[in-house]
Amino acid sequence: MSPNEKKLPEGWSTLFLLIGMVMTVTWSVTAPQWVEGLNVIEVLALYGLLAGLLLAKTRFPPFLAHLFSLVYGAACVAYLGTGLLPSAFDPRQRFLELGYHINAWLWKVLHGGSSSDDLMFILFLGCLIWLLGYMAAWATFRSHRVWWAILPTAAVLFINFYWGPPSLLSFVIVYVGFMLLYFIRLNLFLQQLIWARERVRYEPEIAWDFLRYGLIFTLVVMALAWIAPGAAASEEAATFWGRFSExxxxxxxxxxxxxxxxxxxxSAQPNAFGTSTTLSGSVRLGxxxxxxxxxxxxxxxxxxxxxxxxxxxxxxxxxxxxxxxxxxxxxxxxxxxxxxxxxxxxxxxxxxxxxxxxxxxxxxxxxxxxxxxxxxxxxxxxxxxxxxxxxxxxxxxxxxxxxxxxxxxxxxxxxxxxxxxxxxxxxxxxxxxxxxxxxxxxxxxxxxxxxxxxxxxxxxxxxxxxxxxxxxxxxxxxxxxxxxxxxxxxxxxxxxxxxxxxxxxxxxxxxxxxxxxxxxxxxxxxxxxxxxxxxxxxxxxxxxxxxxxxxxxxxxxxxxxxxxxxxxxxxxRPRRPASTAAPDNGDTQGPDRDQDPLDRWQELLDEDYSGGSLPPPESKPWWGTMLWVMGGFLVVAVALGGGYWLLEEQGMISLGMVQKAYARMTRFGRALQVLPRDSFTPYEYAAELSDEVPAGRGPIRRITELFVKQQFSPQTVNEEESAAAWRDLRPSLWRRWLTRWAEKFQTPPEET
CATH class of the missing domain: 3.10.620.30 (C8orf32 fold)
Structure with a gap:
């Protein structure tokens, strides 16, 4: 590890990418200017990230660290909230006024009322953004759970995008870029921990090589996602999400x-009119x-x-x-x-x-x-x-x-x-x-x-x-x-x-x-x-x-x-002619007055109101559909290639051929539930794996011999020989992995 990484084992690039993720979400919330003064939550996002990072590096137990974060976060939100109150108030009056706003809002919550207090809206989002930053930093630098940082931030981003103007799409694109690179970088760190435990050597600069190729992969995925048909236009997707509409x-x-x-x-959502509406500021309808x-x-x-x-x-x-x-x-x-x-x-x-x-x-x-x-x-x-x-x-x-x-x-x-x-x-x-x-x-x-x-x-x-x-x-x-x-x-x-x-x-x-x-x-x-x-x-x-x-x-x-x-x-509205007498209790309505509307439904439905038909909006020529289909195949191909890369190339860019062959073999071994133990020598592990994959016994033995010779002997080894041995072993490993996967879905025979 570099000196910087020794100070922050997960890497400073991980911290930079995490800040990019959280701040992109925060800026997407402040960009529509839902209310005046909302920009204070940007400071709270940074404070939350800093608190999460510092507490993650202490020896405090999680419960105590989280409790301290809640207290400190509430104090920060309250302090910044008082800054939005009239400047004529002294500090004591500001905190009293803040308490009044909170009390009035809670009363409305408990009694079914509605609130238009912009200050409470800012305080709520401030607490949310603080927790978002703190949880993302804690998940990254203490528990090392990638998805605990990604899912909450993504949820806030997409809910805000759902309600906000179309211009927020740019924030979604930037967030996806930061998120993919963050995912790659933190997973590389976790892989480095595994290599260190298994005594696998790798180049110190592997992180930057990895991020460079990861950036290329991210840009390709984002470009394909940009041109691919939107999921929102899919009727199947709409039907699925419609189950959750109520x-x-x-x-x-x-x-x-x-x-x-x-x-x-x-409103971007299909059901644009709910049980409440507000008299608000400017409107921008598409x-x-x-x-x-x-x-x-x-x-x-x-x-x-x-x-x-x-x-x-x-x-x-x-x-x-x-x-x-x-x-x-x-x-x-x-x-x-x-x-x-x-x-x-x-x-x-x-x-x-x-x-x-x-x-x-x-x-x-x-x-x-x-x-x-x-x-x-x-x-x-x-x-x-x-x-x-x-x-x-x-x-x-x-x-x-x-x-x-x-x-x-x-x-x-x-x-x-x-x-x-x-x-x-x-x-x-x-x-x-x-x-x-x-x-x-x-x-x-x-x-x-x-x-x-x-x-x-x-x-x-x-x-x-x-x-x-x-x-x-x-x-x-x-x-x-x-x-x-x-x-x-x-x-x-x-x-x-x-x-x-x-x-x-x-x-x-x-x-x-x-x-x-x-x-x-x-x-x-x-x-x-x-x-x-x-x-x-x-x-x-x-x-x-x-x-x-x-x-x-x-x-x-x-x-x-x-x-x-x-x-x-x-x-x-029609005006009654002067010669027409005023109706008396509706008697002039004739037979319609005595007829139940139910009796006329079939008559109405039989009437010809169908007219013609308007062309569907934004219809596309046939060649446009073919382009989408080809784009879809391209996306699938990239996804399959990315899956192959994750299995056989992830984290191995800077490894030599011998180390790469042995690392690939052990990775497949873990997928086959053949786990390396601390007490195993490379030969003992090779024996275990050979029992699981008998067809690959020869290549397994040869890859292990070359790895041991390179690691523990001054003699030089033929790296091309290890590459050839891996080419011989790969089909046997894939076949065994697919066989094990298929066995999970087989119904056991009934006992007689």
Missing amino acids: PWERVQDTWNRLFFTSRYYG NRVVMDVISAGGRYWRATVYDEYTGSGWLNTDEEMDYLEPFDPDLHTPQFEMRRLITQTYLSYLPGRTQLFALADPVGINRAAKIRYNQVMGQLPRDPHPIEMANISMIYARTPLGSGESYVVVSSISTADEESLRSAGVDYPRWVTERYLQLPNSLPQRVRDLAAEITRLQNSPYDKITALESYLRRIKYNELIESPPPAQDRVDWFLFDLQEGYCDYYSSALAVMARSVGVPARVAVGYGRGEYNAEAHAYRVRDNNAHAWVEVYFPRYGWIEFEPTAAESVIA
């Missing part, structure tokens, strides 16, 4: 509830094709609705879940007047998606599904007795959709005209007033006062909503806004301070102000119509069509959509 969605919802961050970059929709009408492809406003975002608090069969006759939804049924066909291009979309109020779907809903009481046509009904807020497929797979939804959409809505009254059901008039106590009074001022001349709920909608549409539309202050109500900030924003802010402001003047409202999210293709009678929907709007409840007519966002067109 628990992963629960994790996402919990994370969003506890850590509402200030920036949003769109142009990826999400789906095609064939429908005779409609404006919004809805994913979910939110009923509870928190001051920083919205929650879906529905707790009822149920499983449906295709067009399940047991599904009953609230019935309203002036409605018609409409069929939509959705063609999904995101493999692995389970979230399903629907116009307005869905009443049936052609595949097995799971719904989230709140239970209400209502009546079916021709049945005077009230029954339990499902006010559906979210729909999920029970099996993930593949790319190009379609599903059909039947929805009930409103045809109510302005005069009908204006005369709807305020006789709201109890289930509406209990859920859709909620506002937090922290809502600033000036928001309520502004809503009251805008609607003071309006009498009906419809006129109040249209007045609020008109006011909001005068606010400037801007997707690249600054991050909101963590302690300020988001709607208040939007209306009085920022006075610009995007659809999330417009819809939230309308829903909140409507509730403040006694009009039940909720926020809905999903996608706008997208780009219409007249020949195919279909809409192409992309990521940048993601949208939020408002649904307002009107007695007898149900949920009606409103569009407060300045960048979108106002919803045009």
